[in-house]
Amino acid sequence: MTAETTDTTANATDTTATDTETGATATPMGFGRMHRKEDARFIRGRGNYVDDVRLPGMLHGAILRSPHAHARILSVDASAAEAHPGVKAVITGETLAGMDLAWMPTLSGDVQAVLATDKVRFQGQEVAFVVAEDPYTARDALELIEVDYEPLEPVIDARRALDEGAPVIRDDVEGRTGNHIFDWEAGDREQTDAIFERAEVTVAQDMLYPRVHPAPLETCGAVADFDRVTGKLTVWCPTQAPHAHRTLYALVAGLPEHKIRVISPDVGGGFGGKVGIYPGYVCAIVGSIATGRPVKWMEDRSENLMSTAFARDYHMRGEIAATRDGKVLAIRVKVLADHGAFNGTAQPTKFPAGFFGVFTGSYDIRAAHCEVTGVHTNKAPGGVAYACSFRITEAVYLVERMMDVLACELDADPAELRMKNLIRPERFPYTSPTGWEYDSGDYPRALRLALDMVEYDKLRAEQAERRRDGGPLLGIGISFFTEAVGAGPRKHMDILGLGMADGAELRVHPTGKAVLRVSCQSQGQGHETTFAQIVAAELGVSPDDVEVVHGDTDQTPFGLGTYGSRSTPVSGAATAIVARKVRERARLVAAAMLEASPDDLEWSVSEAGGRWSVQGSAEHGRTIQEIAMAAHSNLELPEGVEGHLDAVTVYNPPNLTYPFGAYVCVVDVDPGTGQVKVRRFVAVDDCGVRINPMIVEGQIHGGLADGIGMALMQLMAFDEDGNHLGASFMDYLLPTSMECPSWELGETVTPSPHHPVGAKGVGESATVGSPAAVVNAVLDALRPYGVRHADMPLTPANVWSALQGTPIRTDLAVT
Amino acid sequence: MTVQITVTVNGQPYTGDVEPRLLLVHFLRDGLGLTGTHWGCDTSNCGACVVHVDGTPVKSCTALAVMCDGHEVTTVEGLERDGDLDAVQKGFAECHGLQCGFCTPGMMLTARWLLDRDPDPDEARIREAVSGQLCRCTGYENIVRAVRWAARHEAARAGAGTEARAGTGDGAAGGTREGTGP
Numbered sequence: 001m002t003a004e005t006t007d008t009t010a011n012a013t014d015t016t017a018t019d020t021e022t023g024a025t026a027t028p029m030g031f032g033r034m035h036r037k038e039d040a041r042f043i044r045g046r047g048n049y050v051d052d053v054r055l056p057g058m059l060h061g062a063i064l065r066s067p068h069a070h071a072r073i074l075s076v077d078a079s080a081a082e083a084h085p086g087v088k089a090v091i092t093g094e095t096l097a098g099m100d101l102a103w104m105p106t107l108s109g110d111v112q113a114v115l116a117t118d119k120v121r122f123q124g125q126e127v128a129f130v131v132a133e134d135p136y137t138a139r140d141a142l143e144l145i146e147v148d149y150e151p152l153e154p155v156i157d158a159r160r161a162l163d164e165g166a167p168v169i170r171d172d173v174e175g176r177t178g179n180h181i182f183d184w185e186a187g188d189r190e191q192t193d194a195i196f197e198r199a200e201v202t203v204a205q206d207m208l209y210p211r212v213h214p215a216p217l218e219t220c221g222a223v224a225d226f227d228r229v230t231g232k233l234t235v236w237c238p239t240q241a242p243h244a245h246r247t248l249y250a251l252v253a254g255l256p257e258h259k260i261r262v263i264s265p266d267v268g269g270g271f272g273g274k275v276g277i278y279p280g281y282v283c284a285i286v287g288s289i290a291t292g293r294p295v296k297w298m299e300d301r302s303e304n305l306m307s308t309a310f311a312r313d314y315h316m317r318g319e320i321a322a323t324r325d326g327k328v329l330a331i332r333v334k335v336l337a338d339h340g341a342f343n344g345t346a347q348p349t350k351f352p353a354g355f356f357g358v359f360t361g362s363y364d365i366r367a368a369h370c371e372v373t374g375v376h377t378n379k380a381p382g383g384v385a386y387a388c389s390f391r392i393t394e395a396v397y398l399v400e401r402m403m404d405v406l407a408c409e410l411d412a413d414p415a416e417l418r419m420k421n422l423i424r425p426e427r428f429p430y431t432s433p434t435g436w437e438y439d440s441g442d443y444p445r446a447l448r449l450a451l452d453m454v455e456y457d458k459l460r461a462e463q464a465e466r467r468r469d470g471g472p473l474l475g476i477g478i479s480f481f482t483e484a485v486g487a488g489p490r491k492h493m494d495i496l497g498l499g500m501a502d503g504a505e506l507r508v509h510p511t512g513k514a515v516l517r518v519s520c521q522s523q524g525q526g527h528e529t530t531f532a533q534i535v536a537a538e539l540g541v542s543p544d545d546v547e548v549v550h551g552d553t554d555q556t557p558f559g560l561g562t563y564g565s566r567s568t569p570v571s572g573a574a575t576a577i578v579a580r581k582v583r584e585r586a587r588l589v590a591a592a593m594l595e596a597s598p599d600d601l602e603w604s605v606s607e608a609g610g611r612w613s614v615q616g617s618a619e620h621g622r623t624i625q626e627i628a629m630a631a632h633s634n635l636e637l638p639e640g641v642e643g644h645l646d647a648v649t650v651y652n653p654p655n656l657t658y659p660f661g662a663y664v665c666v667v668d669v670d671p672g673t674g675q676v677k678v679r680r681f682v683a684v685d686d687c688g689v690r691i692n693p694m695i696v697e698g699q700i701h702g703g704l705a706d707g708i709g710m711a712l713m714q715l716m717a718f719d720e721d722g723n724h725l726g727a728s729f730m731d732y733l734l735p736t737s738m739e740c741p742s743w744e745l746g747e748t749v750t751p752s753p754h755h756p757v758g759a760k761g762v763g764e765s766a767t768v769g770s771p772a773a774v775v776n777a778v779l780d781a782l783r784p785y786g787v788r789h790a791d792m793p794l795t796p797a798n799v800w801s802a803l804q805g806t807p808i809r810t811d812l813a814v815t
Numbered sequence: 816m817t818v819q820i821t822v823t824v825n826g827q828p829y830t831g832d833v834e835p836r837l838l839l840v841h842f843l844r845d846g847l848g849l850t851g852t853h854w855g856c857d858t859s860n861c862g863a864c865v866v867h868v869d870g871t872p873v874k875s876c877t878a879l880a881v882m883c884d885g886h887e888v889t890t891v892e893g894l895e896r897d898g899d900l901d902a903v904q905k906g907f908a909e910c911h912g913l914q915c916g917f918c919t920p921g922m923m924l925t926a927r928w929l930l931d932r933d934p935d936p937d938e939a940r941i942r943e944a945v946s947g948q949l950c951r952c953t954g955y956e957n958i959v960r961a962v963r964w965a966a967r968h969e970a971a972r973a974g975a976g977t978e979a980r981a982g983t984g985d986g987a988a989g990g991t992r993e994g995t996g997p
Contacts, residue, residue: 039913524952697911728857
């Protein structure tokens, strides 16, 4: 144990020993299925979410929103609202323009209107902000604001956005004459085209990944408190990236960064919907600056669905070139991406289509090429959200749907077709044709386990019998996915210039209790528990003796937050490394205590805890607790050794981690009604070393429910006037306990070779992997009807139409 | 215009003036500072706001505070008794039946109501009972397990003859733990 890197490798090798075939008894890190520290407050109703924050003198804000998708604003008259009893301020676009705050930068380098000045560009867009004594009064006053609109023709269908003469949505941008945002491509076009020209078999399929919404149960909101005396702004806000928010507020509001404190308290779910900055946050800040009092703003559900980050909305054309016996040779993809009125997608700067480039999935393919074109429409901004790992949801759906289309064409079994093409274990690290270096994987083993668990052959036999005898249709759908999470190497990945590294700081108190401060931000993923487990395992202390602090920019080291399943790959690595730094510091103190050379000491962890002792003389040792006390005592220390046990680190990951999984979904479809019932769902996940298997399983359960929801129920559709037709839970349907089956999980363990504890991210795997399994299952059930593809959501109406041979287009109410 | 009401919340009577339009969820959260009850939608679908009114689960975003004049309300803060967690609370922690914690208070109150009527519910009965409530994190699996854990735990305790619940399973209106409370 000399250098950190050696240490890292040694540990990763150690963890390989926990690998097992079934995974049922895989030894997790340290303390395994420890119950969550967070639960004590949540089960008592003692969490502290943003709407629970109450400050003396606090006022309440509410936003007036546009009823039109596209309209010029002729005038805004707020005089009656201002005169309403209890109203303290009404802020309009004009007010903000006077402060140079009417527009703000987005995470994609575009700008977004905070409050509309010239025109509105989507239904639900922010037009005015009322600040009042209580929330009911604020809402009353919204009714008193008169806005005169001149309606304009909206652009709703992304496929019409680039038409000659299409209305120009972004006439605020100098010289803009159309709705084109960007073109981006990956892979080798010529090589791919050449393979397609010669291939024995080619298949092509258009498919839509419809616009959906992450819909966390807690909506967005903020409490802004600007102190006029100290000049300090404190913002409570359920953000997934508090440090990035602080920097952006400094850039937007012109306040110095050390005078801004962002506090992300307990967050009632994020799912990617709480990464960016919304106009409401800026309005609350301006409201507090204007009134000199704290201002709370909480959106309601329909505001959340209409105006905050949507997910997906990719119109994709996939093509596969293969041999007649089912060897996939190349994949070609064209995507039209609907980004809404402002380009606000959250992803690393050099990746305007996120990590869609991993669309070759889990298959060993010679060549691939994709082109993505982004366009504006009169809809809310967003795109990257809802556990997508930066567009990998779309990539996995594309390739897994295409594999089934190919199976259909070749009349092949979809499981056998996948098995034939999976990247073999000995090929890792594997460089994909679009340039991604997959770290590790044993795909055939995971797929075999899933097929065994579901008793695949038996199911196919039952299906054959059903097809003979008539009655309810049985469908079996497979999805084998490879994720890419843990953004990312700062050389390639930044958000608005901020490199995607994460910090960790560990302080060990004299009595051996510790505080870990991290830059990631939990929204339910259990970081307060699992990060304490990592420290506990590294230092040989109890996780109960490690307090995890996150979500307060005054207290935690800088880092980019929690999304893209990056917490374990980046912050988790930083945590292990900072604990090892402390352990090294403890060695020097122990050497002084034992009057031995540091080189003669060895580290061991037993039931009694972590301990440095003299090699070959175990009785001459000191526990980490004894060392902590001595480090703060009058013990004479060698030259250059500081008297404490604290350490700081910043982790810049060398690569992403690539977890994977094999999912099998079994559905029953009623041919009379089109109703789909998910009978079973088997999910085998491999995320390397599992820090806390209980928490990993909970993450997977939640993501599988997302898959049921997206595949069968969820949709944000629009009519031709741009009215949002899924703007409440009356129409935007989320799965309840009745639509979800009892999940059946399996695991394999293939550690990440480059991660300090061999762990990969996992939080988004199930959301990424499961929709394709459900859709493939439904279409498998419909196969005797000659249906090759139908778009999500596979509602009873859509399935019934497909059974009649006319699957419907789901994104537009009127076509 | 305000109206004076008296509502008993978690066994404690509160008297105060409220606007007739004030929703029960806001009365509890903003008026009484009982912020364990949450607000997740605006169309009565999500059930994050479920509390008991006279022992029955009610979506408190869909009731007016004035309607509760003279009635008894139990919130998540009233589940723990004399420092003892309710079996349902223990079950949720034991079985990892929560992640972000936002749906948890409402889920636990419905689970409590279910177990008061049916001390041994099967999976289908539990899923039906919480079907008016959305959870975005757990995929429901561990919520079902949590309620089953609580049922077993209570059965074991009742079998041991300690602290049997009055009103359990008798099906009578109001036959809930409110009747046994202080």
